[in-house]
Amino acid sequence: MLWRISRRLLAIAAIVILGGLTSATLVRFAPGFATDEQQLDPRLSAESLQALHQSHESERNVFLFYAAYLNRAWHGDLGISHSLNMPVSSLLRDRFPVTLRLVGLGLALGWLIALGLALTSALARVTAYSFFAIGFSGALLCLPAAVLALLSVVLNTPGYLAIALLVFPKVFTYSRGLLEKAYCSSHIVSARAKGLGPLRILCWHVFPVVAPSLTAIAGVSVSMAIGSAIPIEALSGIAGVGDLAWQAALARDLPLLVNITILVTVATLLTNYGAEIAGHAVRGQES
Amino acid sequence: MSATRKLACAILLVVVISALGATWIAPADYATQFREAPNAPPSRHHLLGTDEIGRDRFSRMLYGTRISLLLAPTAALLSTLMAALIGAVAGYLGGFWERLAMGITDLFLSLPWLFLLITVRALLPLNVSPLASVLVTFLMLGLLGWAASARVLCAAARSLRHSGLLLQARALGLHGARLFAIHVAPNLKPILLAQFWISIPVFILSEANLGILGLGVSEPLPSWGSLLKELEGLTSLGDQPWKLVPLLLLIVVVTSFQAVLSYEEIAA
Numbered sequence: 101m102l103w104r105i106s107r108r109l110l111a112i113a114a115i116v117i118l119g120g121l122t123s124a125t126l127v128r129f130a131p132g133f134a135t136d137e138q139q140l141d142p143r144l145s146a147e148s149l150q151a152l153h154q155s156h157e158s159e160r161n162v163f164l165f166y167a168a169y170l171n172r173a174w175h176g177d178l179g180i181s182h183s184l185n186m187p188v189s190s191l192l193r194d195r196f197p198v199t200l201r202l203v204g205l206g207l208a209l210g211w212l213i214a215l216g217l218a219l220t221s222a223l224a225r226v227t228a229y230s231f232f233a234i235g236f237s238g239a240l241l242c243l244p245a246a247v248l249a250l251l252s253v254v255l256n257t258p259g260y261l262a263i264a265l266l267v268f269p270k271v272f273t274y275s276r277g278l279l280e281k282a283y284c285s286s287h288i289v290s291a292r293a294k295g296l297g298p299l300r301i302l303c304w305h306v307f308p309v310v311a312p313s314l315t316a317i318a319g320v321s322v323s324m325a326i327g328s329a330i331p332i333e334a335l336s337g338i339a340g341v342g343d344l345a346w347q348a349a350l351a352r353d354l355p356l357l358v359n360i361t362i363l364v365t366v367a368t369l370l371t372n373y374g375a376e377i378a379g380h381a382v383r384g385q386e387s
Numbered sequence: 388m389s390a391t392r393k394l395a396c397a398i399l400l401v402v403v404i405s406a407l408g409a410t411w412i413a414p415a416d417y418a419t420q421f422r423e424a425p426n427a428p429p430s431r432h433h434l435l436g437t438d439e440i441g442r443d444r445f446s447r448m449l450y451g452t453r454i455s456l457l458l459a460p461t462a463a464l465l466s467t468l469m470a471a472l473i474g475a476v477a478g479y480l481g482g483f484w485e486r487l488a489m490g491i492t493d494l495f496l497s498l499p500w501l502f503l504l505i506t507v508r509a510l511l512p513l514n515v516s517p518l519a520s521v522l523v524t525f526l527m528l529g530l531l532g533w534a535a536s537a538r539v540l541c542a543a544a545r546s547l548r549h550s551g552l553l554l555q556a557r558a559l560g561l562h563g564a565r566l567f568a569i570h571v572a573p574n575l576k577p578i579l580l581a582q583f584w585i586s587i588p589v590f591i592l593s594e595a596n597l598g599i600l601g602l603g604v605s606e607p608l609p610s611w612g613s614l615l616k617e618l619e620g621l622t623s624l625g626d627q628p629w630k631l632v633p634l635l636l637l638i639v640v641v642t643s644f645q646a647v648l649s650y651e652e653i654a655a
Contacts, residue, residue: 242588
């Protein structure tokens with residue numbers, strides 16, 4: 101067991117390092133790399149221009165840059181953002197809680213609405229209600245994250261609502277299918293016939309059956325929410341990591357983008373791995 | 388075929404025909420400016436009004452639908468072919484090749500799709516001709532969107548590799564590319580078709596996301612993304628509701644795509 105966990109964590113570490121290197125390579129070879137708006141300032145002297153030019157010199161060889169970056173990061177120094185002229189660690193420290201709150205609240209609300217509607221739809225078995233729930237989630241499934249962000253700005257609603265509405269249809273569609281299947285299974289039909297209360301049936305018979313599959317979608321929904329944070333933060337003017345990634349990509353800010361890519365990769369992989377472990381744990385309890 | 392699927396097919400057919408016939412149906416060219424009527428409300432001459440520089444919105448919607456609906460399947464085809472090449476071949480070969488292919492797939496899937504798409508597109512040149520922007524956008528969608536399909540295809544090819552069917556074929560002397568072409572590829576066809584169909588709405592929505600952020604198809608060419616960008620100017624939903632028509636069309640088209648692909652096919 102310990103060997104499997106360590107192997108998996110090693111694989112995650114390898115993917116994270118490779119992800120960072122890929123991101124660094126992309127930025128390095130992006131058109132406009134190493135050009136600085138400040139270089140256009142006519143007041144700058146030749147020495148200043150030379151200094152500006154040399155500030156990117158260490159980034160020209162992407163492998164050397166990445167090796168040096170990893171070495172510095174190991175000692176807690178994440179580098180300096182060229183575009184914002186601030187330490188990356190302080191930028192991430194300021195912005196991370198904003199994104200965490202946005203994504204966390206969005207996920208919680210999305211899951212609450214999805215599970216609430218899926219459960220009532222599976223329990224009530226009223227065609228009109230199910231039709232409404234399916235139609236609502238189906239319409240939301242067709243909305244791009246950026247449209248939800250724009251609508252949240254137009255309607256003056258909080259940004260996390262956009263994330264909730266993005267997560268909701270995927271979770272609803274999946275959980276509704278699982279719950280309906282579970283409620284139709286023979287042991288639950290017989291539990292109902294024996295007169296067990298709905299809450300007891302849910303907690304003792306339905307939840308253990310659907311929980312392992314729900315943990316799988318939990319990992320996917322976190323990844324989806326993190327990804328949608330860029331358009332939502334960029335369009336709603338929320339100063340989080342998503343907005344920072346957007347600015348870093350446009351400004352070809354190598355140190356900033358590499359750090360954000362690594363952060364996002366770590367968050368996605370650990371969440372998915374966590375969901376997998378939780379799924380295994382639930383299955384283990386069940387058996 | 389269920390009634391819902393028939394209806395979805397009919398809707399898609401009407402939309403595709405209207406988009407392809409935009410040259411004849413549209414009252415104006417997508418770039419023609421009616422300078423005397425900027426920001427005009429819907430009228431007999433301009434069914435959905437005009438945009439801020441006086442271009443007919445209905446015509447732009449038809450041309451934009453053509454671009455999005457022709458290029459999303461092209462990108463889906465590219466991504467499915469890449470998935471087949473990487474996933475199916477790796478699954479069929481097994482061993483080192485499978486581990487390598489799945490490692491690369493994991494690398495692609497370790498980043499959320501939107502994050503990957505937006506950052507990569509932002510890093511590519513933005514100041515390009517409209518035609519180049521169309522090609523860049525959809526090539527990028529195709530080249531980045533293969534990973535999830537590759538994983539599905541790899542699993543399917545792996546299970547085929549261990550099947551009795553392939554064991555018998557090997558015993559009869561079939562090996563290598565011939566075995567893959569005769570027995571593996573035809574068995575993967577339904578999965579390839581399902582993955583291709585699933586990718587189309589995903590790519591349509593991705594293009595819309597990029598377009599709204601200004602990273603999609605460049606002006607003056609229209610696409611659903613650039614048409615939806617107009618929503619930025621709204622102050623309330625009741626204010627100029629005709630601007631929401633492209634959004635409604637997007638919802639209808641994506642829903643139809645999803646309805647056409649039944650759950651049985653997805654499961655296959």
